[in-house]
Amino acid sequence: MSTIKIFLCENSIDGIFTAVYVAWSSGYGHSNVKIEEECEDHSYSNMELFSDYITVKTDYDLAMKVSRSIKNKISEEVYQIVCRVALSNHIGKADLIYRFLIRGFQIGSGIMEHLSEEVVSTVFKINRYVSYEAHHFLGFVRFSKQESGLLTSVIHPKNNVLSLISSHFADRLSNEKFVIYDENRKTASVHIPGRPWFIVQISDYNVNLFEDISCEEDEYQDLWKTFFDSIAIKERTNPKLQRNNLPLRFRGDMTEFKP
Amino acid sequence: MVIQENMSLQRKLEILSDAAKYDVACTSSGVDRKGSQGSMGNSVACGICHSFSADGRCISLLKILFTNECIFDCKYCINRSSNDIVRASFTPQEVCELTMEFYKRNYIEGLFLSSGILVSPNYTMELILETIRLLREVHRFNGYIHCKAIPGADPVLIETLGWYTDRMSVNLELPTAESLKELAPHKNRKNILKPIRQIQLRREHNKEFIGITDNTVSSPKMITGREDNDIKEIVTTKTSLVPYQKPVGINRRYVPAGQSTQIIIGATKETDYQIMSVSQALYDNFDLKRVFYSAFMNINQDNRLPATTQGPPLLREHRLYQADWLLRFYGFHTNELLDEKNPNFNVLLDPKCDWALRHLDLFPVEVNKADYYTLLRVPGIGTNSARRIIMARKSAVLDFKDLKRLGIVLKRAVYFITCNGRTMYPIKIDENFITRQLLSIKDRLPFGIDKDITYQQLSLFDDVNFQINPSQAMKIANI
Known part of the structure; x- marks a missing residue:
């Protein structure tokens, strides 16, 4: 019995793609390798017996090679799907992507039609889940206007959707400076007019900066709350439907639900 | 009529959003538009919900009336002239300010502007047009705008407004001409259908002009189901296009997200079959994107209208929406679902x-x-x-x-x-x-x-x- 080689990688698109490249080209054979991504709390899942652990250092050139191959040999659409899966909070997503790509490179651009296969349907479901959450945040993000004119927003998404939603806001608010801060991952996307938006890691030292952000801002917050209350039809009050459409977990960051 | 001077913006917003809440349409869908330098906003075809109010309905647009003063006296409407309620009006500047600031904070996807009839349909329509023009041209707002066309207003005003908006709607209010006569004596069904037809023709002309082809045909389709003389008349009458009024500097399609309308259900005695036949005729002949159904509530406690002590007929509304979906996406026809012998939907089964x-x-x-x-x-x-x-x-x-x-x-x-x-x-x-x-x-x-x-x-x-x-x-x- 040969031992399983487990490749440990960083929890990012590039990290996972690097590990895919390394594991694939290692020559151990697909059934003898596994990829495991780092959890969001920077730990790994339980160690397995009788396996070798290999730590993969993220290499952008290798990651680029993988993304280029996916785009050329499978399709642009599948590339986007794989990226969204890589941004999800699904545990074991790195290995899932590896298994999915094996089938993808065999079948080509028609891979998503093979929905009756377990790997494909799992990828399909995770992709949908991440897309839905990203779409929710397009609507649920709330900006506060600072005195300086900077727009700031704090979110707590389950998946790492920051990079999926920022381009929408950069396009929409092209003349505004804004920051969207993902407090769960301590990352923020920053937009300055006339330049492309970018994502930064916020170290613990800088986090205090963002405590000021959620401050009670101005009259428009009150106006919005007024509108929010008066637009509801009393005779049709329906908290269950409201909760179904707008789960409680989003509300903590939304102006209209703050006291 | 008492007009309160110096009412605060907050109070106005409270009154005029409260007055607008009975309008169902709050969708921001149907148009994909990228942002552009120097302006604010874009639009996403699938629409975005920004919040959900206590009744569970989506809030996508800043839904307000321009004014709740009204010279009409429609029995079912909270803003009818015979009601003694606080009246308020925005100024065009106030509407623009609210829209821009709300939009910037990502509270809304755009503006939904409706209005009571102040002085006359033309006067009201001009105020709305001025507001929208200000928003688009001065504030450079590039987000979604849904606007009501006021029936009876000059076609030229409606034509101009359409170049600034994404969606326009005229509410049919009640399914048949008789009910409309009974409950909304100032409104006339043909006057409601005319602007819908006008906007439809201009949309088709505009699409043809810029070379977008789709399957919409403006020639009347066979009207099946119940006879509807008004629709037949409007569709078969040869109407020429209203003179082209495209404003200089406006570079967009005419009402790109199409039209919608709204029907109140349960206020009058029409059957589901009658209502669905009207919807079918509207979809077939007027190229409407949506027909909305609104469960009737007797908010005025008017004794000429049915009491809704058990709450609005929500189940019936739900069944109508289910059937509406079957018409639009499932290839069903009203006549397959209902007929004269079975004029109402089954309460127990969809x-x-x-x-x-x-x-x-x-x-x-x-x-x-x-x-x-x-x-x-x-x-x-x-x-x-x-x-x-x-x-x-x-x-x-x-x-x-x-x-x-x-x-x-x-x-x-x-x-x-x-x-x-x-x-x-x-x-x-x-x-x-x-x-x-x-x-x-x-x-x-x-x-x-x-x-x-x-x-x-x-x-x-x-x-x-x-x-x-x-x-x-x-x-x-x-x-």
């Missing part, structure tokens, strides 16, 4: 189940062979499921386990489909048997509608104009 039970000769359907529209007719299979089945069966022969993996809900579908010629378990294709099975599955009603419904107590269904017809009652009794 319209598609009800239809399938009356057409058991068409079932079971073989999942691996049936075409898209046949799959869509299977209860429990929607557009997503049907598309997924068609995709997945290209590479494999599907069985029930595969269907589950595709995320297809088999609860209802199981009585109507086969995989490789087999049903999931032995099923008697028998109307009573399947009806009984389907009734035991709780109908997934929107949360809240279900709270007062227990399937045993049929007396609770004494809703406004909502009776189980004898043949259905018999069927239930037999089970």
Whole structure:
């Protein structure tokens, strides 16, 4: 019995793609390798017996090679799907992507039609889940206007959707400076007019900066709350439907639900 | 009439959003538009919901009336001239300021501007036009705008406004001309249909002009179902286009997201069949994107209108929306769902189940062979499921386990489909048997509608104009 080689990688698109490249080209054979991504709390899942652990250092050139191959040999659409899966909070997503790509490179651009296969349907479901959450945040993000004119927003998404939603806001608010801060991952996307938006890691030292952000801002917050209350039809009050459409977990960051 | 001077913006917003809340349309869909330098906003075709109010309805647009003063006296309307309520009006600047600041904070997707009739339809329409023009040209707002066309206003004003907005709507209010005459004496059905037709023609002309072709045809289709003389007359009358009024510097399509309308249900005695026939005629002849249905509430406690002590007829509204979906996305026709003998929807079963039970000769359907529209007719299979089945069966022969993996809900579908010629378990294709099975599955009603419904107590269904017809009652009794 040969031992399983487990490749440990960083929890990012590039990290996972690097590990895919390394594991694939290692020559151990697909059934003898596994990829495991780092959890969001920077730990790994339980160690397995009788396996070798290999730590993969993220290499952008290798990651680029993988993304280029996916785009050329499978399709642009599948590339986007794989990226969204890589941004999800699904545990074991790195290995899932590896298994999915094996089938993808065999079948080509028609891979998503093979929905009756377990790997494909799992990828399909995770992709949908991440897309839905990203779409929710397009609507649920709330900006506060600072005195300086900077727009700031704090979110707590389950998946790492920051990079999926920022381009929408950069396009929409092209003349505004804004920051969207993902407090769960301590990352923020920053937009300055006339330049492309970018994502930064916020170290613990800088986090205090963002405590000021959620401050009670101005009259428009009150106006919005007024509108929010008066637009509801009393005779049709329906908290269950409201909760179904707008789960409680989003509300903590939304102006209209703050006291 | 008392006009309060110096009312605060907050108070105005409170009054004028409260007055606008009965309008159902709050969608921001139908147009994809990128942002541009120097302006604020973009638009996403699928629409974005920004919040959900206490009634569970989506808030996408800043939905307000320009004014709640009104010279009309429609019996069902909270803003009718005979009501003694606080009246307020925005100024165009205030509307722009609210829209821009709300939009910047990502509270809203755009503006929905409606209005009571101040002084005259023309006067009101001019105020609305001024507001929208200010918003687009001075504030450089590039987000979504949904605007009401006021029936009876000069066609030239409507033509101009259309170049600035994404969606326009004129509310039909009531399904038939008689009801409209009775409850909204100042309104006239033909006056409502005329601007809809005008906007439709300009949209088609504009699409042709810039070379977008789609399947819309402005020539009248055969009007089936119940005769509707008004619609027939408006559609067959040769109307010339209103003179082209495209403002200089406006570089957009004419009402790109199309038109919608709204019908109040339960205020008058029309049957579901009558209502759905009107919707069908509107979809067929006026190229409407949506018809909205609004369960009637007797907010004015008017004794000429039915009392709604048990709450608005939400279940009926729900059934109409289900049927509306069947018309728009499932290839159904009103006449297949209802007829003169069965003029109302079944309270216990959704319209598609009800239809399938009356057409058991068409079932079971073989999942691996049936075409898209046949799959869509299977209860429990929607557009997503049907598309997924068609995709997945290209590479494999599907069985029930595969269907589950595709995320297809088999609860209802199981009585109507086969995989490789087999049903999931032995099923008697028998109307009573399947009806009984389907009734035991709780109908997934929107949360809240279900709270007062227990399937045993049929007396609770004494809703406004909502009776189980004898043949259905018999069927239930037999089970």
